[in-house]
Ligand code: SAH
């Protein structure tokens with residue numbers, strides 16, 4: 001059997017794209033996955049371009065692929081950097097066999113046949129394509145609900161690499177969920193760059209769900225499905241109907257990502273995010289009011305062009321008020337083809353680093369308090385992985401990593417667990 005080595009960088013959507021590529025390849029010819037570069041017949045790097053990991057790093061990495069690969073092995077560059085650099089990748093590294101964009105995943109079996117194939121069209125429409133089945137986790141599935149992104153956040157390259165937003169018809173989504181459940185999944189994560197903008201545009205007329213709230217209702221009717229998660233929603237589209245559904249639908253896990261980016265209304269305007277500090281706080285307060293046990297995570301960028309000390313204090317203020325359960329924070333990185341890269345008032349890198357350190361260390365203190373407060377609680381955990389030392393790991397409804405002593409009988413089961421101790425990232429408990 002042929003062997004495939006696939007390295008996936010970036011977001012959940014990329015992880016799903018890699019699964020789709022594996023499934024499509026297997027439709028034609030069976031592959032086994034390998035972690036060993038040297039024995040692979042096909043080597044794929046599925047790239048991310050959201051922050052500048054210097055392009056040279058990609059080239060040095062594929063240079064290693066070239067050196068270590070066995071004779072005749074093919075090398076492919078896929079994902080967002082493939083979309084954005086296209087044939088320049090092959091110009092610079094002629095040993096790359098194919099380049100496949102983030103919106104052309106279904107063409108994987110075509111491009112491996114053609115020397116130097118480049119498929120990167122960002123107007124290609126895969127919204128009705130039914131991919132083969134493959135998932136890395138037997139108990140959890142990821143299901144795409146839309147492709148592309150129509151927002152033009154001024155810092156973000158994703159609309160350039162993934163193209164305009166098109167929603168996948170809900171009957172296809174429900175079918176995917178049903179297939180996943182039939183093959184053992186208990187939990188599904190609905191994926192899109194902007195999930196709660198669902199229904200903005202379909203490629204034809206569709207009968208089913210027309211917005212995200214309706215989609216959640218349809219998906220939750222799938223029998224045997226126990227948990228629904230989704231990522232990522234946009235704070236702007238968190239209307240009251242959506243919050244009601246989130247709060248009251250028992251299958252929806254009480255974990256939500258609310259990407260802040262900045263606490264300063266002025267900066268949010270320059271980021272073209274479409275909401276204010278007050279709107280963001282209002283949504284988070286409302287979520288906590290309706291669902292007291294909710295976990296809220298966020299993304300924050302520091303050092304966005306023009307960020308003053310006062311702007312940054314606004315961000316710190318939101319951090320204090322909301323007390324996020326998880327924080328993904330980044331130093332602003334200018335990206336090609338984005339408006340903010342041209343803004344004149346870029347922030348000094350040392351100042352941005354200082355702000356990032358301050359933000360992260362305050363968040364860690366908050367996170368420690370939040371995690372310590374979990375001790376003594378009872379939580380429902382879906383167990384998914386065996387760990388060393390006779391431990392089994394899973395996730396609570398609100399998305400926290402929980403470990404217990406146990407064996408494979410727990411895998412795929414949802415059990416009540418009493419939390420006995422905590423550190424900043426893991427809760428340890430006992431199955432009741
Ligand atoms: N809507 C997407 C966002 C993709 S980018 C999603 O659902 O995940 C993921 C995060 O990367 C963004 O929320 C933002 O915080 C960060 N990011 C995007 N562009 C960036 C840039 N130019 N510099 C630093 N961080 C960036």
Ligand code: F3S
Nearest residue numbers: 149151153156158193
């Ligand atoms: Fe990027 Fe904003 Fe879309 S962060 S992915 S342009 S919602």
